[in-house]
Amino acid sequence: MTGFTLGQLAEVLDAKLDGDATRVVTGVASLDSAAATDISYLTDPRYASAARASRAGAFVAPVGTQGLPGPVLHCQSPQRALIELLTLFFPPPAPAVGVAQGAVVGEGASIDATASIGPLAVVEAGARIAARAQVHALAYVGRGVEIGEDSVIHPHVVLREGVRIGRRVIVHAGAVLGADGFGFMPDGGRFRKIPQVGGVIVEDDVELGANTTVDRATLGATVIRRGAKIDNLVHIAHNVEIGADTVIAAQSGIAGSSRLGHHVILGGQVGIGDHVTIGDGAMLGSKTGTISDLAGQAKYGGTYARPLMQWQRIWVAEAELPTMATRLKKLERRLAELEARLAGGEGA
């Protein structure tokens, strides 16, 4: 573990130091686990009391923070400072440039001299791998696949034939891009496969989680737009389009031909039916399910999805539902008695 003086860190982070510039820290740690040799961080005011109780040797904190038990690097954006600290203290290992032992490269594959192909990776014929891209051990790069500059393909990823990956894309281990879409035609009680001959296009700066699947289109392309961030075990079906800067948490699934706008947020285990459109900036809470279009710039919950506030009010009201049935029955009886008595009274 390398060490840095607080003076050095103040310079790198463009921070104002309140404390001893010669003090050395050798690690980064969270508020509750930091030791005197670590620098820690206060990125959210909710954790102010944890910060005051921390044994960290120094802190990154917002401008104006008072009362921390050690030197403070005051930053405009402590979260950005944290990202810089993590990169500084834990520099990513430089990949071995070139084609590693045992990797198999097909005829006519073009691999940039600065790219790295890990041990026992397979790169099929006609694939093109750009500068500084990394294809890790045991990954599979199919025929004619394109991988852009600085992209990272982790171990055991499968990129089937023709998949196109942009620049600075990260595909985590076990993800499968370009498997056949799920398309069949009923034919006399059986199902005939509809050939899936389209592609998958992943634009720049996308991140795809471990064991996530993105199916190829029937025709045309399944598209993940620039900057989308997709977590583990997510299912993206054929001909789906995911908008720019959209975030999808783990285990969500998007059925065929649906379109998510930009800056959509899906919580975990969300389900979107086929041919559905989700508007820009929509937010679907975890486990939400919809088979209808949802307008943008609004929050939703439940299955089928409703406006989040309405769904939460229903959830609260449901607690009374079991007794409501009984109370309703009692009211009906009492009212009937009253009506009968009044009818009797009138008749008398």
Added chain:
Amino acid sequence: MTGFTLGQLAEVLDAKLDGDATRVVTGVASLDSAAATDISYLTDPRYASAARASRAGAFVAPVGTQGLPGPVLHCQSPQRALIELLTLFFPPPAPAVGVAQGAVVGEGASIDATASIGPLAVVEAGARIAARAQVHALAYVGRGVEIGEDSVIHPHVVLREGVRIGRRVIVHAGAVLGADGFGFMPDGGRFRKIPQVGGVIVEDDVELGANTTVDRATLGATVIRRGAKIDNLVHIAHNVEIGADTVIAAQSGIAGSSRLGHHVILGGQVGIGDHVTIGDGAMLGSKTGTISDLAGQAKYGGTYARPLMQWQRIWVAEAELPTMATRLKKLERRLAELEARLAGGEGA
């Protein structure tokens, strides 16, 4: 991209051509993306207006379709014609027959001379791979596994020891067949593993999606019957039986020892508890959950599952639930006042 005259296509598709038989098309595309050199298709009357607005150079359409802006190939089944078109324009690449570079084949494995084993695939001892079967790069075929004629095992598939795959089966990338069932015995606050020594049997014409898991049975076999189609990221537990021509959408899960009949349809993210029987032809909407048996030839929704129509009526009624509680309280008060007044009146 090869080209075909409309006359050639009419013959291959057994279609009646209304237009110039010598016109050449060089691609297939959807109605909205087709160019003048493409043939497009109208497989569903809902898209008739899209068809009329399409710039496609020719159309496949049902017998009797009128008003399309170009030559039309009238077909009995336009969807079947589309399948034939896609196969014609996008012929699947012929796999390299034989054992590729770097593949490892164990002792006594039997590989048909017409089968193809991709680069860095592993075929363990005693496995049997039939005619024209394809085991793609980096796939794992365990001891004693059997793979039938014309089946395709995509990259990174794992077939653990003894798994049996029928003919014309497609297993997509990253699927795992034959991992241990999830069986434990409580023993003094801890769990002892119950050995999982059964098998997995996949019958003919089954398709299994990317990263789907089918566990081996404790004893006996987990069985996927002929023609079942299973999407990505589905979980099939030990000793489950999936009936013939049953369709399971992505991310659904079937717990241990449950049985699905034939022609069952599960939407996405459905959950079936253990030891449950689902009758033939039952249809469970996306996100349905059940821990009880469900009769066949009916539709279901919700968790726990109910008849679909009932569940949808409940969903509609729930919108009123938050105000119903208030209205009920008000009614109770008004009725009590009335009763008190009448009691007072009587007492007077």
Added chain:
Amino acid sequence: MTGFTLGQLAEVLDAKLDGDATRVVTGVASLDSAAATDISYLTDPRYASAARASRAGAFVAPVGTQGLPGPVLHCQSPQRALIELLTLFFPPPAPAVGVAQGAVVGEGASIDATASIGPLAVVEAGARIAARAQVHALAYVGRGVEIGEDSVIHPHVVLREGVRIGRRVIVHAGAVLGADGFGFMPDGGRFRKIPQVGGVIVEDDVELGANTTVDRATLGATVIRRGAKIDNLVHIAHNVEIGADTVIAAQSGIAGSSRLGHHVILGGQVGIGDHVTIGDGAMLGSKTGTISDLAGQAKYGGTYARPLMQWQRIWVAEAELPTMATRLKKLERRLAELEARLAGGEGA
């Protein structure tokens, strides 16, 4: 298949034999599929009638069981006896010790002489693999990974750099440990990646299912405590802690920084939000979702989670909900009429 006399089995299982000690059985099978040459088992009194109808040649059954149609081995714990029977009749194959053909081992990796590394596995520099551990074909063991004694890493597992695996751990095929946590910082409408530099610690006797993902921590470690059993396709996010002897069924997901106590049970497709604490011994039924802490030693259902009994009562009451709205409206009208009449009567 080896055979055993009932006398031999009685001794091994420490059972009291009621029947012919020289009789030979050559297999183990379930009650309904057992033949006369098989031994079967009655581990749950619910199956007593199936046992009486079974054609098995012998039975393992609880002490005191009467009326079975064959010799009986009476055991204190028939389930434990079954485990022993399965191990006896289906001994796990002895792995080939040493480094197999085509495996790639990085510099400075330490592999115990009794460990086994399968064909085309990759073990990166600095990894340490202890006695009798098995790394199967095509598995990936990253830099500095530690694998404890007797652990089994199945084909296609990915253990990214620095992951630590205890003793007697089983990681099923396709599982990914140590992929980056899903952490981003909003930055002017885009998302910047927060480096994920923490680790994953899996303690002794844990089992992780096929295609399950356990992300590395941002800082610190994601921890799976001793004896936890986790099924297929489960998602464990960064910085989560799973308590000892906790059981998680398939397709459940735990979001970042949440903590499950010991002896927690999650059914299938459960979702736990981030920064949530689930108390020791809590039981969440399948498809339960929570974004709030849940107390231990209690059962829960629904989304958002409620006490299981309350959730089930709501589910029952919901069946009346569609008619309740109508009945409520009718009551309101009748009561208003009554009030009007009485007001009229008073006015008169």
